[in-house]
Amino acid sequence: MSTTGAVTTAITLTEQDLDLYITHAPTRDWLTGPGLPDVSDLLTFEALRTDGLRTVADSTGDPGALTAGLRDRLVIGGLLTPEGTEGESVLLDGATGAVTTTFFLHDRPDLMSTRPLAPSLRALVACAAATEELAELRGQFAAYAGRHGTEAAAQASRQLLAVFEEAAADGAAAGGGVAVPPYWKMAALIRPLALVAGPGTRSGLALDLPPRLLDREFGPGRPACFEDVDFPASLTHEPTRRFLRETGLPEDGTLLTLDTDVRLPTLAEYYADEDAGGVRPADLPPRAAQLIRLGHLVDDHSLLVDGATGEILDWSEGDGVLRPLNTDVSTLAFTLWLLRRERAIDRELDHELTTEAYDQLAATMIRVLRSVDPTGSAVQPVDWHYWTHLFQDETAGIL
Template sequence: MTGTGVEAGRLRMVPEGVTHGPSRELLAAGELCWSYAYLDLEASGDEPLQSASSWYERQGVRGTEGLYVLGEARYEAFEGPVTVLLDGASGEVFLARPDDDDMLQRDLLASSPQCLIALAAEIEAVSAAAGGEHGLADGEVRPYGPAAVAEVEQLVRQLLREADPELFRRTDDRPAHWETALAIRALDWGADAGGPGGAAYAVSAALVEDLATLEGEGSVRRFEEAELPASVSHAPTRRLLREIGLPVSDRCLLDVEAEGPLRTLAQQYPENFDPGDEDEGELTTRPQQGGFLVVGGWMYDFVVLLDGATGRVELPDLWDDGEPAAYLHRDLSALLYVLWTFERLRAVRREAGHPWTPGPWSVFEPSELLDGAAEAVMRALDPEAFESESHFWPIRVDDGHMGSLLE
């Protein structure tokens, strides 16, 4: 992981106040100019390195002496931007933000720029390894699922300690930023991509079982062959319903009945498909959805529909303006993986905000990093689900009455 903001062969001017030798060398060579691990340091290569005193001059912030701005955290913070600062004398790196009294507050992020690079590299490696085949023997299959996520978190947590033991010692094993960043990236190990002609993701039974219990006690409904209508002709979807199943939990976003037949949308809402004596304005604008199966309830009193021929998952047009867009997810495997990721992120956020386990930080708020990363993480799993403002997930993101996406 190297910087890209300085032209090859051209050394960069470093302020005299940066007396820490290794920091001077890295800054001069452009090695601290990158955007990784939810930290944006790219500006530190394209512009003269700015002192924290100059950065906060208009606010009159105190406690900025000897500090230099490397960049900012790559997420929105409720009380103003979080900056990444370098102590020019010691080489220590901090997350910083002024408090209500205009005094600069700091959390140690890395004990040196070299350690900062090593820590960020470990976080980036989590995602890179999840999507690659490097290190696998012929015929070896990389494990995925909740157990793999836990194993990755345990392994990388130790690698982070080894990358900067001083950081973990000085923060009582709870440094700002890194473990929350790891919790987000480890979710890439939840499921592998599906093969050609198969489901979008190779979702495991263990993932669905975990999803069913993330919001309380739950179970999994696996359908008997006789329970599946002939209209479910998409083989990967039929196999998923029989072998993997759907979560059954009153508190899950997807509300699946524990028993009973799968009904079509036309059977559940006949008034939307049979004009009868009703005003034609009440009819659906998506008559093709009449034969789709209702697999469960959804937020805003929607129902989740399954096109049994293609495996595609849709929403009906129950709003007057024809919204939301029909497309919800590519198939049930994508729905389950996105929903599991969503609920896992919410669980991490709840735990981080629990009053019994407050963080020992002055600046870092795990909820800000989680909220800032959630949409991009989910979008990467099914980009079409976020294609326009009329699709469900962007509607949910923009719904200020519901709070942040993870609330």
């Protein structure tokens, strides 16, 4: 086994490494030739570097409990989570060259199953490279740099899906199926949504949302707008005031409910006027008189905006902790729009994304959100992030 390459390094294997494990000729040629990427935003093949080729049976404590089809699959790497840690293991079929994923259940190997990822290593590398090029707006997606809006996102989506369909067609030519695996389908349909909003040059906020974006998604008049009389004196951040007046925030009454019936209170005023429920003034976070309560999110979380800076915060009444939620109202609105758009896409696909690979969908959504708002990411870490937790909680049914 070796790591080669001057510009783009690759992990390659020798013919001797492959003996007894891989009989599929194209797969042998790929692993001894181009190899697998040493560095990737989506995949890691560190298992090959540290352990060499090994079977699933070798990696479990009870190989006899595995199904026959899974027992001899080769563990070659893993899918990376948005945090950069390894999640699902990536498996290779040495006889056919097909690539799948699995979660190792060391206590119950009899319950382990696989999900399709790519018909071949060549297709896997091509799909991963195209997805990373879209994320970084380089290579075949370099023309999208500086382009924003729903049409740019739709074009990028079609272009990325075409790459994945071509990879699936290669598999069909080799006797496999033509369906694009859910992991790549959601990448093609959801990751380009990051192109919809551009950097905030007009709004003075983090993002410039396309005109009427929220109206088109939620319905005309559905985003709730506020008037100056609704704002307390502590809301001095003018871009926030303008956004709340002219664009507004969408609410669905389930995930988010806004305080639209009364003048927006500061957090201190809210707990003074409402039944405090055991919350004492000493329990409130510092600057409670500067934090304006816009409404509440599910699970007793108050949605706050810092009146001076425009930062959006999450106040958990249950544990009395104030945490960053979004950079500002523009990224908050984008988050709510992203959730609504994802649900519509999933309905159009007869809920394929949420039923086939919910965890992969959650990771895709987190990557999209972090690409426009680093709050909660490794770039701007917090101990717990509301959206990250909510996306990953399959029982909550938010996605």
